[in-house]
Amino acid sequence: MRILTTTIFDQLNQAMQKTMTDWATANSRIATGKKLLVPSDDVSAVMRAMDYRVSLNDNSQFSRNIDSASNALSFTNTLMTSLNSTVSDIKKVLNSAINASTPALQSTFTQQLDQYRNMLLDTANTKYVNQYIFTGFTSSTQPYNAVTHAYQGDVNPFNVQIDKGATVQVNTIGSDVFSYSIGALGATYAMKLSGGQNVHYTQGAGTTINVEIRQADDVQRVGVDDTFSFSNVIQMTDTLSAAVTNNNTLRVEALQDPFNRAQNQLNASQAGVGARLDTLKTQTSRLTDSTATLQDSLSATENADMNTSALQLQMADTTLQALRSTAAKILSQSLLDFLK
Amino acid sequence: MTIASIFNIGNSALIASQTALSVTSNNIANINTPGYSKEDVVLSLTNPISSGNVLVGNGVTVNSVKRSYDRFLQAQLLGQGQNQGKSAAMDQTWGQIEPIFNETQGIGLSTALSDYFNAWSDVANDPSSPLQRNVLLQKAGSLTVAAQGMERSVLDTLKNANTDITGAVTQINSLATDIGQLNNQIIQQEAGVTVGTANDLRDQRDQKLTELSKLVDFSSYEDKNGSITVTIGMRNLVSGVTTNPLSSVKNSEGNQDLYLDGINITGTIQKGQIGGLIAARNDIQSKTLLGLRQLVASITQQVNQLHQTGFGLDGSTGNNFFAPLQLTTTDNSPGANITAATITNQNALTLDEYNITFNGAGPYTYSVNSKQSGALVAGPTAYDPLGTTITLPGMSVTISGAVTAADSFTVSPLTSAIGNFNVAITDPQKIAASTTAAGIPGSNVNALQIANLTNLSQSGLGNTTFSNYYGNLVGSIGSAKKSAADSLTFDNNLQSALQARRDSVSGVSLDEEAANLVRYQRSYEAGARLITVADQLMQTVLHLGL
Numbered sequence: 001m002r003i004l005t006t007t008i009f010d011q012l013n014q015a016m017q018k019t020m021t022d023w024a025t026a027n028s029r030i031a032t033g034k035k036l037l038v039p040s041d042d043v044s045a046v047m048r049a050m051d052y053r054v055s056l057n058d059n060s061q062f063s064r065n066i067d068s069a070s071n072a073l074s075f076t077n078t079l080m081t082s083l084n085s086t087v088s089d090i091k092k093v094l095n096s097a098i099n100a101s102t103p104a105l106q107s108t109f110t111q112q113l114d115q116y117r118n119m120l121l122d123t124a125n126t127k128y129v130n131q132y133i134f135t136g137f138t139s140s141t142q143p144y145n146a147v148t149h150a151y152q153g154d155v156n157p158f159n160v161q162i163d164k165g166a167t168v169q170v171n172t173i174g175s176d177v178f179s180y181s182i183g184a185l186g187a188t189y190a191m192k193l194s195g196g197q198n199v200h201y202t203q204g205a206g207t208t209i210n211v212e213i214r215q216a217d218d219v220q221r222v223g224v225d226d227t228f229s230f231s232n233v234i235q236m237t238d239t240l241s242a243a244v245t246n247n248n249t250l251r252v253e254a255l256q257d258p259f260n261r262a263q264n265q266l267n268a269s270q271a272g273v274g275a276r277l278d279t280l281k282t283q284t285s286r287l288t289d290s291t292a293t294l295q296d297s298l299s300a301t302e303n304a305d306m307n308t309s310a311l312q313l314q315m316a317d318t319t320l321q322a323l324r325s326t327a328a329k330i331l332s333q334s335l336l337d338f339l340k
Numbered sequence: 341m342t343i344a345s346i347f348n349i350g351n352s353a354l355i356a357s358q359t360a361l362s363v364t365s366n367n368i369a370n371i372n373t374p375g376y377s378k379e380d381v382v383l384s385l386t387n388p389i390s391s392g393n394v395l396v397g398n399g400v401t402v403n404s405v406k407r408s409y410d411r412f413l414q415a416q417l418l419g420q421g422q423n424q425g426k427s428a429a430m431d432q433t434w435g436q437i438e439p440i441f442n443e444t445q446g447i448g449l450s451t452a453l454s455d456y457f458n459a460w461s462d463v464a465n466d467p468s469s470p471l472q473r474n475v476l477l478q479k480a481g482s483l484t485v486a487a488q489g490m491e492r493s494v495l496d497t498l499k500n501a502n503t504d505i506t507g508a509v510t511q512i513n514s515l516a517t518d519i520g521q522l523n524n525q526i527i528q529q530e531a532g533v534t535v536g537t538a539n540d541l542r543d544q545r546d547q548k549l550t551e552l553s554k555l556v557d558f559s560s561y562e563d564k565n566g567s568i569t570v571t572i573g574m575r576n577l578v579s580g581v582t583t584n585p586l587s588s589v590k591n592s593e594g595n596q597d598l599y600l601d602g603i604n605i606t607g608t609i610q611k612g613q614i615g616g617l618i619a620a621r622n623d624i625q626s627k628t629l630l631g632l633r634q635l636v637a638s639i640t641q642q643v644n645q646l647h648q649t650g651f652g653l654d655g656s657t658g659n660n661f662f663a664p665l666q667l668t669t670t671d672n673s674p675g676a677n678i679t680a681a682t683i684t685n686q687n688a689l690t691l692d693e694y695n696i697t698f699n700g701a702g703p704y705t706y707s708v709n710s711k712q713s714g715a716l717v718a719g720p721t722a723y724d725p726l727g728t729t730i731t732l733p734g735m736s737v738t739i740s741g742a743v744t745a746a747d748s749f750t751v752s753p754l755t756s757a758i759g760n761f762n763v764a765i766t767d768p769q770k771i772a773a774s775t776t777a778a779g780i781p782g783s784n785v786n787a788l789q790i791a792n793l794t795n796l797s798q799s800g801l802g803n804t805t806f807s808n809y810y811g812n813l814v815g816s817i818g819s820a821k822k823s824a825a826d827s828l829t830f831d832n833n834l835q836s837a838l839q840a841r842r843d844s845v846s847g848v849s850l851d852e853e854a855a856n857l858v859r860y861q862r863s864y865e866a867g868a869r870l871i872t873v874a875d876q877l878m879q880t881v882l883h884l885g886l
Contacts, residue, residue, distance in 0.1 A: 039818025139782030
């Protein structure tokens with residue numbers, strides 16, 4: 001095969017073009033810190049990187065959702081601790097009021113109970129980020145009526161997404177916190193008061209509990225001494241305050257068990273909030289681990305190895321210099337240079 | 341044999357050496373001329389003359405100037421030129437598409453898509469917040485702008501491809517004219533010549549054919565008179581001195597079709613720059629652009645479907661979040677028209693495009709096929725020229741007027757899917773985060789459902805999620821670019837190897853020519869010396885007896 005000057009020129013030209021391309025690629029990798037510069041560099045790696053990014057983005061959004069939910073639930077938890085303390089205080093007053101003998105004491109207890117009632121009402125109508133927290137979707141409406149103290153919210157759960165296909169409830173329904181149930185409509189139980197009377201508690205509509213105080217042997221309900229009802233702990237406190245004012249010790253004593261049950265309900269609700277916070281904590285931990293793994297994978301997929309890239313750059317540079325030197329020597333010579 | 345014959349022999353040597361020096365000079369002068377084939381003088385003996393009873397040589401004559409040429413290599417180079425032209429065009433065209441979808445640098449739709457659905461999630465976290473609602477509208481606007489920008493760039497690339505096709509057609513016609521003229525000159529120069537050919541003209545014509553090979557795939561053969569016939573798609577581009585101009589005509593879809601001799605030969609062109617441009621254009625239209633439009637159409641359809649069922653803070657319901665999909669039709673019938681094309685149910689649209697064609701010889705029947713898969717969707721059913729309403733999934737089309745079997749219509753809910761991809765609501769209060777009127781303002785159920793769309797497989801997208809579908813789209817573009825780049829590298833290398841082989845046969849070597857220069861200079865000097873000797877002999881003869 002005849003080798004011509006032009007053949008050598010073409011070969012050198014191609015070799016220099018290829019080396020310049022290698023040099024530019026290595027340079028870009030060092031400049032950007034990435035080995036993937038365009039999708040065609042490594043299609044499957046780019047698609048993997050996109051998947052990682054989507055998952056990282058999802059994790060980031062789920063984390064934001066969790067932060068928002070955690071803040072709201074932590075605030076709710078704090079309120080419920082406070083509520084629990086208030087109900088305990090009310091129970092202390094109740095126990096004291098059963099034996100209150102003087103009007104002065106009764107007045108003091110009434111004032112205390114009214115204060116506790118107001119605290120309960122205020123807590124029940126607390127807002128978080130401009131929304132009432134002890135309600136459902138009607139989050140701009142005060143959950144508990146300021147006059148009747150009846151629940152006027154709804155029972156819809158407000159969920160946020162914490163993972164693909166997983167949500168957690170952020171709100172806490174007021175009727176689940178401030179009311180309790182003794183069973184299906186019409187369910188009943190009875191207790192005996194210290195004076196021998198029987199107190200019958202019956203489940204009414206919704207969260208209403210109907211109370212009847214009867215004589216001990218009054219099976220036919222002929223001698224009903226007293227009836228009253230309530231649907232939440234705020235109304236119970238109202239009833240208790242009035243009973244103390246009126247020295248109605250039967251009612252006071254009859255409210256002992258409802259307050260115990262209300263506090264149990266409150267504890268159960270708070271445990272539910274705590275469980276949700278635990279779920280969020282666990283999910284946060286999982287997302288943190290997942291994010292770290294995904295970031296490692298993403299880094300391994302698209303980030304350039306600086307040492308390798310620097311060596312490639314050096315190699316390309318050396319090759320280029322060698323090619324230029326060779327070209328300068330070869331291309332400048334022909335037989336014509338030696339003929340005199 | 342006389343002394344005078346020595347003069348003649350010396351003279352023939354001078355002429356032969358001078359011719360050889362001219363050929364060598366010409367070789368040196370054309371060392372860098374593309375397509376030039378090295379030439380050599382072919383010397384031969386002149387007829388001997390009788391001298392007594394012996395025959396004595398009578399000098400040298402230039403028999404011909406031979407062109408160093410390998411017909412087979414030239415044919416290989418032309419074929420490889422077509423491959424290389426195609427690869428280069430595909431690499432260049434996909435090279436324009438790839439940066440539009442360069443997710444490695446964060447360029448593309450991925451970020452906007454994630455941000456949009458994240459904004460829905462943020463609305464779900466705080467459905468009554470005006471701030472989150474405004475952010476959602478802003479992110480939705482960013483998504484529409486990103487999609488429209490990408491479509492615009494893709495359409496610009498397609499427009500460039502069509503412009504390049506038109507430009508290539510002009511070049512082809514210019515080359516065809518040159519080849520025709522060279523044919524004419526070669527015929528004239530070689531007419532009646534029995535030894536040798538019109539070397540330089542043939543080199544020029546070969547060079548024109550090499551340039552043509554980079555533009556389009558063609559066949560060629562040489563006629564007895566030395567002219568070349570060039571055919572594209574079984575039609576003559578050049579025949580002898582006659583050329584038929586290739587023309588490009590924009591079709592109903594905005595693409596340039598190629599016509600030769602009045603025949604559409606677009607489908608027969610597979611190689612060369614035009615072949616590459618057509619192949620890339622078709623792939624970009626049928627995969628990249630369609631895929632992007634299907635993705636946007638699916639987002640529009642799915643988000644609107646949920647949004648319409650929800651309730652805004654102001655109690656409004658039934659609102660589209662994005663402007664709904666619209667039908668675009670193409671009319672390829674001189675006698676009939678689409679008098680009505682309506683989307684009857686946005687949610688029932690299958691994101692397919694349809695071709696409506698006609699069969700028979702009057703009365704006609706119509707058939708509807710999927711434009712992408714070719715699957716029969718409806719028909720054949722009798723066509724009524726007074727008005728035929730065709731019901732398709734989610735749409736109905738009414739055609740009226742006389743048709744022929746050559747007529748066709750296309751109906752697409754995708755063509756304008758990105759062009760009309762705009763946020764339909766401007767009032768943040770109308771963002772339907774709630775599923776019920778009673779759920780206002782705190783219900784986030786609908787917002788959660790819409791945010792969760794990003795995790796759901798969409799039947800219109802081949803049962804993939806939005807992000808997976810888009811990822812596959814980016815992957816297909818990367819693969820196409822990689823394939824084009826690899827082909828180009830392969831074809832360039834093969835082209836170089838063939839060129840090196842061609843050069844080894846036809847190329848000019850300065851070393852060889854320098855040697856020839858000395859060689860023919862010396863032979864010229866020797867010839868001149870011969871004449872000097874003959875002259876001295878003649879002088880000697882003239883002075884005999886004096």
